Amino acid sequence: MKPWTILVTGSSGLIGSEAVEYLDRQGHKVIGVDNNMRRVFFGPPGDTLWNLERLKGATRRFIPIALDIRDREGVMTLFRENRFDLIIHCAAQPSHDKAADIAILDFEVNALGTVNLLEAARHHCPEAAFIFMSTNKVYGDAPNEKPMRETETRYDYSDPADYEGIDETCRIDRTMHSLFGASKIAADIYAQEYGRYFKMPVGIFRGGCLTGPSHSGVELHGFLSYLLKVALSGKAYTVFGYKGKQVRDNIHSFDVVRAFEEFARNPRAGEVYNLGGGRTNSISMLEAISRIEELTGQKINWAYSEEARKGDHICYISNLAKLKSHYPSWGVTRNLDSILEEMVAAEREHSQKG
Numbered sequence: 001m002k003p004w005t006i007l008v009t010g011s012s013g014l015i016g017s018e019a020v021e022y023l024d025r026q027g028h029k030v031i032g033v034d035n036n037m038r039r040v041f042f043g044p045p046g047d048t049l050w051n052l053e054r055l056k057g058a059t060r061r062f063i064p065i066a067l068d069i070r071d072r073e074g075v076m077t078l079f080r081e082n083r084f085d086l087i088i089h090c091a092a093q094p095s096h097d098k099a100a101d102i103a104i105l106d107f108e109v110n111a112l113g114t115v116n117l118l119e120a121a122r123h124h125c126p127e128a129a130f131i132f133m134s135t136n137k138v139y140g141d142a143p144n145e146k147p148m149r150e151t152e153t154r155y156d157y158s159d160p161a162d163y164e165g166i167d168e169t170c171r172i173d174r175t176m177h178s179l180f181g182a183s184k185i186a187a188d189i190y191a192q193e194y195g196r197y198f199k200m201p202v203g204i205f206r207g208g209c210l211t212g213p214s215h216s217g218v219e220l221h222g223f224l225s226y227l228l229k230v231a232l233s234g235k236a237y238t239v240f241g242y243k244g245k246q247v248r249d250n251i252h253s254f255d256v257v258r259a260f261e262e263f264a265r266n267p268r269a270g271e272v273y274n275l276g277g278g279r280t281n282s283i284s285m286l287e288a289i290s291r292i293e294e295l296t297g298q299k300i301n302w303a304y305s306e307e308a309r310k311g312d313h314i315c316y317i318s319n320l321a322k323l324k325s326h327y328p329s330w331g332v333t334r335n336l337d338s339i340l341e342e343m344v345a346a347e348r349e350h351s352q353k354g
């Protein structure tokens with residue numbers, strides 16, 4: 001197969017960096033766009049420059065560019081100068097809670113930035129597969145309407161029909177999303193529209209909890225990564241609401257990128273997929289705390305606040321049936337224990353380096 005020219009946005013972030021490394025290893029030419037805006041959103045702990053440096057050492061052909069996806073002219077020029085075969089769009093303001101403080105910036109990065117990229121692709125490479133990383137927050141808190149039962153450590157769906165989790169038919173309006181969920185919906189619908197209206201091969205992946213060793217985890221984004229940091233540093237952690245029994249499904253960044261690869265080889269126009277770790281990789285806050293304590297041998301210093309985060313999911317498990325039916329070679333390959341063990345090792349190494 002002829003090597004591709006690939007654009008990855010958010011290339012210093014968790015998913016973008018995994019995509020860069022994986023695709024570079026396969027011999028493709030990967031251009032990465034990232035302006036370290038995670039540091040602007042979250043301050044020094046969100047700085048992704050360490051990951052950029054790591055990537056430079058780990059790749060052979062990777063070309064990083066510090067472009068802001070809000071810069072429409074800059075984006076157009078990039079597309080004019082490079083004929084992309086594949087675009088993987090992961091740059092974002094990724095935090096549910098942060099968005100309320102930076103409403104305009106959140107909209108400009110998530111919604112407008114995505115339209116800038118879609119429009120540039122439409123003009124310069126409409127046949128290139130375009131992958132947009134969306135979020136399960138587009139469903140707002142509609143998943144909370146599912147009947148639930150409570151066990152000692154978690155909430156779970158009580159109707160057997162919901163056992164495999166939330167599928168793509170869940171409604172996306174008339175629910176509370178947070179401004180982040182709203183700006184991502186705008187981008188999600190635009191991406192679908194470029195698929196349907198212009199027949200471009202655009203895939204939309206609505207992520208559950210995406211995780212892995214390259215996350216610059218901060219309190220407002222990257223729950224497992226941040227919890228691990230807290231465990232290893234002895235800092236305090238707050239669990240918000242639902243008695244700590246809220247459930248998330250976690251997927252390793254490698255399995256996310258494998259889904260992108262399957263889509264890129266056989267793209268469809270405007271298709272939406274839920275993408276998470278599924279039931280087997282689901283864990284509640286309480287369960288995560290005790291599993292991480294076991295793994296690290298360190299007690300987590302956590303407190304409970306009655307007030308749940310606005311629009312937070314009580315139990316979210318991604319139903320993966322549609323993705324698996326369209327791409328049968330894809331599946332979750334990293335289980336929770338192996339994800340956590342890898343993250344503990346990476347976090348220890350990262351904190352030793354300072």
Ligand SMILES: NC(=O)c1ccc[n+]([C@@H]2O[C@H](COP(=O)([O-])OP(=O)(O)OC[C@H]3O[C@@H](n4cnc5c(N)ncnc54)[C@H](O)[C@@H]3O)[C@@H](O)[C@H]2O)c1
Pocket residue numbers: 009010011012013014015016033034035036037038039048067068069070089090091092093094109113133134135136206207208209210211215216222
């Ligand atoms: N991590 C999760 O749990 C999760 C869950 C669901 C969906 N998602 C989505 O997946 C995608 C990737 O998430 P992630 O966890 O890798 O996030 P991340 O914050 O680790 O990476 C995003 C990267 O984009 C860069 N960026 C931000 N604004 C930019 C701009 N204007 N121009 C150029 N670069 C910019 C940041 O510096 C950062 O390195 C995002 O769209 C996010 O909304 C993530």
